Amino acid sequence: xxxxxxxxxxxxxxxxxxxxxxxxxxxxxxxxxxxxxxxxxxxxxxxxxxxxxxxxxxxxxxxxxxxxxxxxxxxxxxxxxxxxxxxxxxxxxxxxxxxxxxxxxxxxxxxxxxxxxxxxxxxxxxxxxxxxxxxxxxxxxxxxxxxxxxxxxxxxxxxxxxxxxxxxxxxxxxxxxxxxxxxxxxxxxxxxxxxxxxxxxxxxxxxxxxxxxxxxxxxxxxxxxxxxxxxxxxxxxxxxxxxxxxxxxxxxxxxxxxxxxxxxxxxxxxxxxxxxxxxxxxxxxxxxxxxxxxxxxxxxxxxxxxxxxxxxxxxxxxxxxxxxxxxxxxxxxxxxxxxxx
Numbered sequence: 001x002x003x004x005x006x007x008x009x010x011x012x013x014x015x016x017x018x019x020x021x022x023x024x025x026x027x028x029x030x031x032x033x034x035x036x037x038x039x040x041x042x043x044x045x046x047x048x049x050x051x052x053x054x055x056x057x058x059x060x061x062x063x064x065x066x067x068x069x070x071x072x073x074x075x076x077x078x079x080x081x082x083x084x085x086x087x088x089x090x091x092x093x094x095x096x097x098x099x100x101x102x103x104x105x106x107x108x109x110x111x112x113x114x115x116x117x118x119x120x121x122x123x124x125x126x127x128x129x130x131x132x133x134x135x136x137x138x139x140x141x142x143x144x145x146x147x148x149x150x151x152x153x154x155x156x157x158x159x160x161x162x163x164x165x166x167x168x169x170x171x172x173x174x175x176x177x178x179x180x181x182x183x184x185x186x187x188x189x190x191x192x193x194x195x196x197x198x199x200x201x202x203x204x205x206x207x208x209x210x211x212x213x214x215x216x217x218x219x220x221x222x223x224x225x226x227x228x229x230x231x232x233x234x235x236x237x238x239x240x241x242x243x244x245x246x247x248x249x250x251x252x253x254x255x256x257x258x259x260x261x262x263x264x265x266x267x268x269x270x271x272x273x274x275x276x277x278x279x280x281x282x283x284x285x286x287x288x289x290x291x292x293x294x295x296x297x298x299x300x301x302x303x304x305x306x307x308x309x310x311x312x313x314x315x316x317x318x319x320x321x322x323x324x325x326x327x328x329x330x331x332x333x334x335x336x337x338x339x340x341x
Contacts, residue, residue: 014041015298016240019285020102021045023305024236026052030099033230035085035223037063040070042102043078053077055093059084059132059214084133086222093230101227103239105220105246106301107210124182129206129213135337138209142179147171149332156329157217157245158208165191166205207243212333217326220246221319224253228276228315231308237277238305245326247284247302253319254279254306276315277306 014020020042024032029051034043037056040063046052047070054077056067067080081091085103127138141153147167154163169191173179179187188202195201211217227237241247258279284302292299320327 013295013298014045015104015106015295015301016285016287016291016303017041017045019303020238020240023238023303024100024102026100028099031055031096032099033057033088033101033227035088035102035227036104037067037080038104039063040066042104043070047074047077053079055079055081055091055096057081057083057085057088061132082132084219084223086219086226088223088230089226098230098232098235100236100238101231103220103223103227105216105240106242106297124180127179127181127184127209129210131214134213136213136333138213139178139180140336141209141212141333142170142184143174144336145332149329152329153212153332154205154208156208156326157211158204158206159244160204160208162192162194163205165193211245212330215330215333216246217249217323217330220249221253221323221327224250225317225319228257228308229313233308233311235308236305237308238303240301240303242300242302247304249319249323250304251284252322253317254304255282256319256322257315257317258306276309276312278309279306 024046026032026046026049029049031053032046032055034040034046034054034056037043037058038060040056043054043056046054054074056070056079058064058067058080059082061082064080064082067078070078071080083090127142129138142150145153147170150167150170151163154160154166160166166188169187170179170184173183173187177183184205185202188205192201224237224239231237239250241250254277258275258277284304286303287295287298287301
């Protein structure tokens, strides 16, 4: 995932802000859910419109400091919860007229640059990568999981072609030394068969570890399901993704609930799946050249959105079956959580 922040000089840069606001239309009022509050870029813009209310979530406890300032300025129109967005269904929101739900799946500049979080290969020290409300760290993953498990994590979550050799060398190294950020980068460099001089050798492995440690596959899937349940008729579900894996999940979920599947001509019409979403475009919205120039990390962003066609709560989706293999790999972490207890 890429950051949604441009530079040290410009602290906060919410990606595709104009496009998000255009899609959700807060000028007409209503309640909106910001599932990834971060530094409050989307929430701030929404609250500039009268008759709006924002309910914001973030698993990162650091976001609460910013949310507290929002609460002072918008006391009756802003609510913040330090929870994962997959827990959206735990809140009693049935009486709220939810007009839009927004997910921005990127990391902020402050998260990437915080050495305590250990998200970047540029910092030395302990491997962490916990965004908040986690059960284990990247250090636990690297130093405790089996070679085959590490290989699958690197391959499926990072698309790392040399994952087999990296996992093998990790297991060899850790028999005598505990692995930290600096030593992991060295192991990756040593293991790579082909050097990439445009992208850092550790990029894909660190991406894979971030996804795994924060259980981003099941978080996204459950977040999408619960957001769909929470939205009211004509409400808009917006997701901004930053890498192909999460975009693939969002694209499948939206498409599968926006059209009838191909079925046998012998199947009675009453058996056809109901179309739950209106998908206005199969192609995602992407940043303009101007935005990319101002904020280079935004170049990989894709915005997809759907409109809920009618009020419903329960519905059928095969998204968990579709991405079953990824969820199974993610569940390798359960043994770390059990050992931690």
